[in-house]
Amino acid sequence: MSTETIVDTIAAQPASSAAASNTITAAEEARRSFATRALRAGYDPAEHANASSVPIYATAAYQLRDEEHATQIASFELADNIYTRISNPTTNVLEQRLAALHGVEGAVATASGLAAVTYSLLNAALGGGRILTTYRLYGGTVATFSDVLPDYGIGVDIVPNPDDPESWNAAILPDTKALLVESVSNPLSIVADIEALAAVAHKHGIILIVDNTLATPYLVNPFEYGADVVVYSTTKAINGHGNAIGGVVLESGAFDYANGNYPQFERKEWFFKSRERVERSVLEIAPTTPFTSRLRGILVTLLGAAPSPFDSYLTLIGLETLKARLAQETASTERVVGFLEEQREAGRITAIYHPAAHDYPYRELADKYLTRGYDTVIAFDVDTEERKRRVLDALRLFSLQANLGDSKSLAIDPFVVTHPELTLDELRIAGITPSTIRLSIGLEETDDLIADLRQALDSAYAA
Ligand SMILES: *Cc1c(COP(=O)(O)O)cnc(C)c1O
Numbered sequence: 001m002s003t004e005t006i007v008d009t010i011a012a013q014p015a016s017s018a019a020a021s022n023t024i025t026a027a028e029e030a031r032r033s034f035a036t037r038a039l040r041a042g043y044d045p046a047e048h049a050n051a052s053s054v055p056i057y058a059t060a061a062y063q064l065r066d067e068e069h070a071t072q073i074a075s076f077e078l079a080d081n082i083y084t085r086i087s088n089p090t091t092n093v094l095e096q097r098l099a100a101l102h103g104v105e106g107a108v109a110t111a112s113g114l115a116a117v118t119y120s121l122l123n124a125a126l127g128g129g130r131i132l133t134t135y136r137l138y139g140g141t142v143a144t145f146s147d148v149l150p151d152y153g154i155g156v157d158i159v160p161n162p163d164d165p166e167s168w169n170a171a172i173l174p175d176t177k178a179l180l181v182e183s184v185s186n187p188l189s190i191v192a193d194i195e196a197l198a199a200v201a202h203k204h205g206i207i208l209i210v211d212n213t214l215a216t217p218y219l220v221n222p223f224e225y226g227a228d229v230v231v232y233s234t235t236k237a238i239n240g241h242g243n244a245i246g247g248v249v250l251e252s253g254a255f256d257y258a259n260g261n262y263p264q265f266e267r268k269e270w271f272f273k274s275r276e277r278v279e280r281s282v283l284e285i286a287p288t289t290p291f292t293s294r295l296r297g298i299l300v301t302l303l304g305a306a307p308s309p310f311d312s313y314l315t316l317i318g319l320e321t322l323k324a325r326l327a328q329e330t331a332s333t334e335r336v337v338g339f340l341e342e343q344r345e346a347g348r349i350t351a352i353y354h355p356a357a358h359d360y361p362y363r364e365l366a367d368k369y370l371t372r373g374y375d376t377v378i379a380f381d382v383d384t385e386e387r388k389r390r391v392l393d394a395l396r397l398f399s400l401q402a403n404l405g406d407s408k409s410l411a412i413d414p415f416v417v418t419h420p421e422l423t424l425d426e427l428r429i430a431g432i433t434p435s436t437i438r439l440s441i442g443l444e445e446t447d448d449l450i451a452d453l454r455q456a457l458d459s460a461y462a463a
C-alpha cells in the first residue's frame with residue numbers, strides 16, 4: 001500500500017470514530033486525580049500516529065503547508081509549530097501535562113530550572129523593576145542576584161524577616177514587581193506561607209512567584225493558595241531520574257497584568273504584530289496567559305534557552321511516576337528523620353532541618369501546605385566541619401551528587417557544593433553552617449539507607 005493510499009484510507013473514516021470517542025474534554029480531565037493526569041493529560045495518541053509513548057519530535061523546523069498557514073502562525077492566529085526554539089510537540093505535551101496537574105492553562109518549558117527562574121524575574125521586573133526575596137533559595141538563584149540581574153537593571157531586595165508577612169509588606173518599594181520564594185526551601189526545608197505572601201503581593205498589585213521545585217506539584221499546588229507564577233527545575237523530582245536538565249514556568253491566569261504596574265504586558269510590541277503588521281500587546285493576543293506567552297515569545301524565543309525535545313521526553317517519562325515515587329520517598333524520609341533523631345539523642349547530630357524533626361519550627365505551615373507528605377530533602381548538622389567531611393566520605397550507598405529529587409538517594413555538602421555562591425553572611429542568614437549535610441531520599445530500601453547512614457556516622461565518630 002502506498003503512503004498516499006494509507007492517508008486516503010484514514011481520511012475516508014468518519015471523523016467521529018477515531019477522534020471524538022477518545023478525546024478527553026478539559027472538564028473531564030479536571031475531574032481526574034493527580035496520578036491519572038500525570039500519566040495521561042495533554043496527550044492524545046490519535047493526534048500522533050496512535051503512538052502510546054509520546055514521540056520525540058527531533059526536528060528543528062516544521063514544514064509549513066503554504067503561505068496562508070505560515071501567516072496564520074506568524075500572526076498568532078493559529079497555535080502551530082514553525083521552529084523548535086519557539087515550540088515543539090514533545091515539549092508541548094510536557095507543558096500541557098504540567099499545566100493540567102496545576103489546573104491552569106499557561107505553561108512554558110525552558111532549558112533549565114535556572115532559566116525558568118531568571119526568565120520569570122526578567123519578565124516581571126524588566127526596565128528597572130525590583131524583586132523582593134530571601135536567602136532561603138537555591139544557590140544559583142542567589143548568584144543571579146549578585147552576579148547577573150543588577151547588571152541588567154533589575155534590583156533585588158532581601159526581606160529583613162522572611163517569617164513575618166508584615167516584614168514583606170513593609171519592604172515593598174514603588175518599583176517592586178514581584179515577591180519570590182521557594183515553597184519549601186533548598187536545603188533547609190523551610191515552608192513559606194504562600195497564602196499570606198500572595199495576600200501581601202496582591203495588596204500592592206504585584207505578583208508572587210513561587211519556586212515549587214522541592215515540594216513538587218504532588219505535595220503542594222501553590223496556585224491553590226494564590227501564587228501567580230510557579231516555576232520548577234524539572235531536573236529534580238518531576239523528572240526524578242537525574243537524566244536531563246529542564247525547567248518550566250506556569251501562570252494562574254487570575255492576575256490582572258493591566259493594573260498599571262506592568263506596562264510590558266500592555267504596550268504594543270512589534271513581536272506580537274497582526275497579519276496586517278499592526279503592533280499589538282501580549283494581552284491582546286493572549287489575554288488569559290500573558291505572562292507565559294510573553295515569556296515564550298520574548299524570552300525563550302529571543303534569548304534562546306529552549307528545551308531539547310529529547311529532554312522533554314525524558315522528563316515526561318519521569319513525570320508519569322511522580323506520585324508513586326513521592327508516596328514511597330516521603331514515607332522513607334520520615335523514617336530516616338526518625339533515625340537521625342536517635343543519633344541526635346546520642347549526641348552525634350546537632351540539628352535536623354525537616355518538617356518531621358520534633359523541633360522543626362514551621363510545623364504548622366508544613367501541615368497546612370504539605371498535606372500529602374513532607375518533602376524528601378533532609379539537612380542536618382554534625383558537630384564540626386571535619387566530622388562532616390568524614391561522614392560524607394564514609395557514605396557507601398548515598399551518592400555524592402549536586403542534585404535532588406532523584407530516584408537514587410544523594411548526599412551533598414551545601415557549604416562547599418550547592419550554595420558556595422552565598423557569602424558567609426548570607427549563609428548565616430540562610431541557616432547553612434559549614435557542618436551541614438543535605439540528603440535527598442530516593443527509592444532504595446529504607447533499611448539500606450539507614451544502615452548506610454549508621455555506618456558512616458559510626459565511622460566518623462570512631463577514634
Ligand atoms: C536545582 C534548582 C534550581 C535550578 O534548576 P536547574 O535545572 O539546575 O537549572 C532552581 N531552584 C531550585 C529550588 C533548585 O533546587
